[in-house]
Amino acid sequence: MIQDRIGTRTEESVISPAAVRRHPLSLAHLTTALLALVSLALPLALDDSRMSVYVLLCLAGTVVVGLSLLMGYAGQVSLGQASFYAVGAYTAGLLSVHGVPPLLALAAAPCAAGVFAVIVGVPLLRLRGHHLAFATLALQLITVSLVGEAEWAGGAIGLQGIPDLSLFGFTLTEDIHYAYVAWAALAVTVVLARNIVDSRSGRGLRALATSETAASASGVPVGRYKLAVFTQAAAFAGLAGGIYAFYLGYVAPGSFPVLLSITYVVMVVVGGLGTVWGAVAGAVVITLLVQLLNGLGTLPGMPDSAPTVLSYAVYAVLLIAAVLFAPRGLVPTLQDAWQRRRQL
Secondary structure (H helix, E strand, O other): OOOHHHHHHHHHHHOHHHOOOOHHHHHHHHHHHHHHHHHHHHHOOOOHHHHHHHHHHHHHEEEEEHHHHHHHHHOOOOHHHHHHHHHHHHHHHHHOOOOOOOHHHHHHHHHHHHHHHHHHHHHEEEEEEEHHHHHHHHHHHHHHHHHHHHHHOOOOOEOOOOOOOEEEEEEOOOOOHHHHHHHHHHHHHHHHHHHHHHHHHHHHHHHHHOOHHHHHHHOOOOHHHHHHHHHHHHHHHHHHHHHHHHHHHHHHHHHHHHHHHHHHHHHHHOOOOOOOOHHHHHHHHHHHHHHHHHHHHOOOOOOOOOHHHOOOOOHHHHHHHHHOOOOOOOOHHHHHHHHHHHHO
């Protein structure tokens, strides 16, 4: 009996393959910390034009992380995520213009977007597949049209005179200030998304994406989970929209076109559905590529419609390339290649 116990403990004390496999996890943590430090130091080396790209990149990443939860983990397609971005922007802008402290106005932006998502999500989430996609697209068209007709929101001209954001008595007047605010928003959404994915709710979302019928049979509250992740994704978009309103000091219906929602979907698909870091990678790649194409489209001799045409063309090419050569997305494909290399 004693020998059996000693033998058992000796076997347990030997390093198992599972323990050896924990090393890549620590390497991933070190890589994440390094990327965070590099991204924090990057604004110090950017000029004003590139600083605006950095801010917009972080805001896009904030929206896309929520969309990755909705599409990649819950399996719900949305083509109207820019509508929640607009709700957050107009909420922050209107409240601050009417005397509400900017910090409270910014805090109200994700709340308003989340409440709006609950109201529209109850009927919309009864739909599935392309029906839900078209419904969310119609939601954005309706939202932008209503805002454009509302005189209290500035109408088609837009809402002007939005004050600078103030945080704890410090007024943000420089682009670099908003760069760090946008970075903080992206960091918070990544941490929240990772916690959701690693929780029991995250496992329920993955089951829901595989089969709603099987998930329901396993005890997953399908309707409640779908509404919760839809609301969470909308809140992330609303937070990004609030920062966008303070950064520009002006919002208009034309700031939230349908192409913006399509851009978010392309970011998720290219980066990798069902991965939080894939959403961030997709936002980085697409934002930088769009800026490059805009620069090419504004060269002398190019027609006025060149930037828009190039954007639509590159979205089509990227989606086709992702489906053919990296159907799981950029980050999962690179992870698979790295694992194969380690095994060899």
